[in-house]
Amino acid sequence: MTTIISITILGVLVLFLGAMKKQSWLLPAILAGLVISMALTIMDWNSFQSYSHLMIIVDNVAVAFSMVLIFSTFLIFSLAAHYYRGVQRPLDDIYGVMLFALVGAVMMTSYGNLIMLFLGIETLSIALYVLAGSHKEAITSNEATLKYFLLGSFLSGFLLFGIALIYGSSGSFDLQKISVFVASCAGNYPPMFLAGLFLLIIGLAFKIAIVPFHFWAPDVYEGTPTLLTAFMATVVKTAAIVAMYRFFTHTFCGIHGVWETTIWILAAFTILLGNLTGVYQPNLKRMLAYSSISHSGYMLLAVVAFSPMSDNALLFYTLSYSVATITAFGILILIREAHGNDFFSSMNGLAKTNPLEAFCLTIALFSLTGIPPLAGFMAKYYLFTAAIEKGLVWLVIIAIAGSAISVVYYFKPVIAMYLKNPDGKKLTVEMPYKAHLLFMALMIILIGILPFLVIGLL
Amino acid sequence: MLTLLLIILPLAIALFLLTLKAGKAIRYVALAGTLIEFGLSVAAFIQYQTTCHCNLLFSAEWLVSLGISLKFGMDGITLLMVMLTTFLLPVIILASFNHSYNRPAAFYSLILFMEMALIGVFTAFDGLMFYIFWEMTLIPAYFICAVWGGNDRIRITFKFFIYTFVGSLFMLVALIYLYFKTPAPHSFDFQWLYLATLTPAEQTWIFLAFFLAFAIKIPIFPLHTWQPDTYTGSPPAGTMLLAGIMLKMGIYGMIRWMIPICHQSVQQWAPAAMILAITGIVYASLIAIRQNDLKRLVAYSSIAHVGLIAAGVFALNVHAMQGAVIQMVTHGINVVGLFIIIDFLQVRTKTRNITDLGGIASKAPRLAIFFMIILLGSIALPLTNGFIGEFLLLLGLFEYSKIFSAFAGLTIIFSAVYMLWMYQRTMLGKTNELTEKIQDLTWPEMAALIPLVIIIFWIGLFPGLFLDVALPDVMQILSFKP
Numbered sequence: 001m002t003t004i005i006s007i008t009i010l011g012v013l014v015l016f017l018g019a020m021k022k023q024s025w026l027l028p029a030i031l032a033g034l035v036i037s038m039a040l041t042i043m044d045w046n047s048f049q050s051y052s053h054l055m056i057i058v059d060n061v062a063v064a065f066s067m068v069l070i071f072s073t074f075l076i077f078s079l080a081a082h083y084y085r086g087v088q089r090p091l092d093d094i095y096g097v098m099l100f101a102l103v104g105a106v107m108m109t110s111y112g113n114l115i116m117l118f119l120g121i122e123t124l125s126i127a128l129y130v131l132a133g134s135h136k137e138a139i140t141s142n143e144a145t146l147k148y149f150l151l152g153s154f155l156s157g158f159l160l161f162g163i164a165l166i167y168g169s170s171g172s173f174d175l176q177k178i179s180v181f182v183a184s185c186a187g188n189y190p191p192m193f194l195a196g197l198f199l200l201i202i203g204l205a206f207k208i209a210i211v212p213f214h215f216w217a218p219d220v221y222e223g224t225p226t227l228l229t230a231f232m233a234t235v236v237k238t239a240a241i242v243a244m245y246r247f248f249t250h251t252f253c254g255i256h257g258v259w260e261t262t263i264w265i266l267a268a269f270t271i272l273l274g275n276l277t278g279v280y281q282p283n284l285k286r287m288l289a290y291s292s293i294s295h296s297g298y299m300l301l302a303v304v305a306f307s308p309m310s311d312n313a314l315l316f317y318t319l320s321y322s323v324a325t326i327t328a329f330g331i332l333i334l335i336r337e338a339h340g341n342d343f344f345s346s347m348n349g350l351a352k353t354n355p356l357e358a359f360c361l362t363i364a365l366f367s368l369t370g371i372p373p374l375a376g377f378m379a380k381y382y383l384f385t386a387a388i389e390k391g392l393v394w395l396v397i398i399a400i401a402g403s404a405i406s407v408v409y410y411f412k413p414v415i416a417m418y419l420k421n422p423d424g425k426k427l428t429v430e431m432p433y434k435a436h437l438l439f440m441a442l443m444i445i446l447i448g449i450l451p452f453l454v455i456g457l458l
Numbered sequence: 459m460l461t462l463l464l465i466i467l468p469l470a471i472a473l474f475l476l477t478l479k480a481g482k483a484i485r486y487v488a489l490a491g492t493l494i495e496f497g498l499s500v501a502a503f504i505q506y507q508t509t510c511h512c513n514l515l516f517s518a519e520w521l522v523s524l525g526i527s528l529k530f531g532m533d534g535i536t537l538l539m540v541m542l543t544t545f546l547l548p549v550i551i552l553a554s555f556n557h558s559y560n561r562p563a564a565f566y567s568l569i570l571f572m573e574m575a576l577i578g579v580f581t582a583f584d585g586l587m588f589y590i591f592w593e594m595t596l597i598p599a600y601f602i603c604a605v606w607g608g609n610d611r612i613r614i615t616f617k618f619f620i621y622t623f624v625g626s627l628f629m630l631v632a633l634i635y636l637y638f639k640t641p642a643p644h645s646f647d648f649q650w651l652y653l654a655t656l657t658p659a660e661q662t663w664i665f666l667a668f669f670l671a672f673a674i675k676i677p678i679f680p681l682h683t684w685q686p687d688t689y690t691g692s693p694p695a696g697t698m699l700l701a702g703i704m705l706k707m708g709i710y711g712m713i714r715w716m717i718p719i720c721h722q723s724v725q726q727w728a729p730a731a732m733i734l735a736i737t738g739i740v741y742a743s744l745i746a747i748r749q750n751d752l753k754r755l756v757a758y759s760s761i762a763h764v765g766l767i768a769a770g771v772f773a774l775n776v777h778a779m780q781g782a783v784i785q786m787v788t789h790g791i792n793v794v795g796l797f798i799i800i801d802f803l804q805v806r807t808k809t810r811n812i813t814d815l816g817g818i819a820s821k822a823p824r825l826a827i828f829f830m831i832i833l834l835g836s837i838a839l840p841l842t843n844g845f846i847g848e849f850l851l852l853l854g855l856f857e858y859s860k861i862f863s864a865f866a867g868l869t870i871i872f873s874a875v876y877m878l879w880m881y882q883r884t885m886l887g888k889t890n891e892l893t894e895k896i897q898d899l900t901w902p903e904m905a906a907l908i909p910l911v912i913i914i915f916w917i918g919l920f921p922g923l924f925l926d927v928a929l930p931d932v933m934q935i936l937s938f939k940p
Contacts, residue, residue, distance in 0.1 A: 366597070371593055371596075371597065372589070372590040372593045372594055373590055373594060377590070377593075381586075381630070381634070382524075384630070384631070384634055385524065385634050385637070388631070388634045388635055388638060389638055393631070393635065396631055396634075397628075397631060400627045400628065400630070400631055403627060404620070404623060404624045404627055407619065407620055407623055408620070411616065411619070415604075415612055415616070418601065418604065418605055419604055419605065419611070419612050451521060452520070452521055452522075455521060455523070455524075456523050
């Protein structure tokens, strides 16, 4: 609860600073504020409180994932100074809305009531519609926001309808009461309840960008300003997958069999289609969009596997995925600045002109591929272990096949950077930005080598 | 502790090299580093002979909740592989002295990184550590071959990467599956993995997963298609690392992990695997005869030679297994020697085409003599190292099946055909304008070859030391037979 309050205050403070015309104070204030709210979040560790009649439940799962969300946002804001350096217009609105989106995301990790889930999703989504269109002059940004808004509001309807049907059959929005109802059904679930459950799955699947509800993702990602795409690909995805995970594990663990097959199929299709389509993408940004789709498939493994291990597995996965993805987006920002596009050919010879940046991107992509000893490998390994423990060998084999396919597209930038000749352009990067990229790359290596820092927290 | 030091030292030198400015100093630092590393492995060898083996075991907790530990140690087979690695690395670096690679710091640093990963693979006593190092060898190998390789290197190295990566991913699934079949509390420790209780069907699947990973690396027919291209397209040092050491990872993996874990399936599938391996011997030999590119010829001959080793592993008797172990060392020495000679020839004549060469022996007698010795080792002439290994392998195969050993024995005839014919066409005959003014070996070049020749004769004349080191562990592994 302190997390939500502190970030909200921070958002308001940012808007206030904007009104005071203190643009240069914004980022320092935000970064400091995020550090404070991380500290406040950690203080809730092991406290297991609930607020407002179980609307918000702050357990360790909520704290851990809130930390991942805030930390990812922190990393993204660290890129913002460079990204927006030439922009004349005031930025307090964009930053403020990002923080409000973060509030929605945190709500999605700690809800105890379906109303709160919906509130969180809407807070997040409405903020994102604004962010996707925040580059008003670019037609692609307008296209992105319109596409996202139309589909998003439609799918929010599904979600709400699902919640209503569940309420209609169980008589409550409260997760605990619903789980009591589920237990009392003893196998005979009213069709209305099941329909509600599947509508809820569809609504969440859209937010996570799971096949077949993923069609918006590549276009929206491509049109959205790159910094905010990084936000979408990490914070939003983590929040939505955690919301789904929380929902299933806290409420529906009793009826594992009813939804297991559905999620199994969704995961398999997401992994295979996400990776296969990723192979055919012409540029880095769309490629990262498909990479994020396929990674949501891997994260679904944790939902299906659903064991004490999968809490930890999902935490480790979201953390390593977020850091690697933000690193990749950090370099994507540089490439788009220098070349005006992000075709793979724009990266030719980057290793010769900008060795550090090339190294960081390589580490990030290798981590996403799952090559040891990087964080992405341990994440995948842990997830697969959780799944195999539950006997999901075939799903793991599909996931492995997906990893193998993903090599094809993750290697395209690496090949361009290391094996092609440079075209003379050198990326100009300031020291703080370089240091930030290096920090993230080292972090990927470090949590890969010392996974026990994160694994086993929950 | 010594084992851990063997892993850390190359990594430390690799990182140190990256901090150096480009210049000649880098190669000397790399050479000195690998020589110190070799000294350490000799110390390990001596310690292994004299005192208790526990000194060489390093064990620390890593991920307790998942049963993964940092456990590295040595037994006889491991020791031979570590010795081979640390022995070949200085030779490979020394042989690379007449090339000036761009970005030498990165190049030599990757080679040392590779050494670290290879020693990790051989000394890992924990299943997941084995896998992690196994995959880690791939990164430096890929970059060495892709960045400093020849024409068409992008396509070739990518094929190589995909092939080996896919194979090892299935091994990962098998390892995780095995982990849950070990007695509770589960562990990746190899002793525990040996204890895993598996139904016959499970064993078959795990066997197939392991076999795929190892067979791609070795490579066994029909999974060899990445190999000739990769060997040809890689820079000389890369080829030597791949052919000399990296493919031994596959055979080593079979002996250390696959046979003890799923011995029933291994026995059941041994004839099939052997047919593949022996097909590969005949097939690759026939192709080797027709090659005009020296590097491709040796690449195909390598498929034939390791095919024999793989067949020997599946014979599952002491003779063949001992032959396999000694032949891993032997093949590493010989194939690196051959690639060094080819590299020296290419530096001098700018070509690898056999038809462009000829008459070199009269102009460069030292080169010709070294070539002859290594070549004779490779075709298994008595008194050279190749004879010991191939004799034991064929003896073991004969004990297993007379028909298989008859076909596998063809390798001796075939290798004599393509090797001697190659020698005849390059070294003997008339000189042409390319070979007219060829320069004989210089002292630094001889320095790379002399250690190889010493080992060739040492193993050929007194193989006892090498065979005895591995014998107890070979027996141990074969005792898992029901």
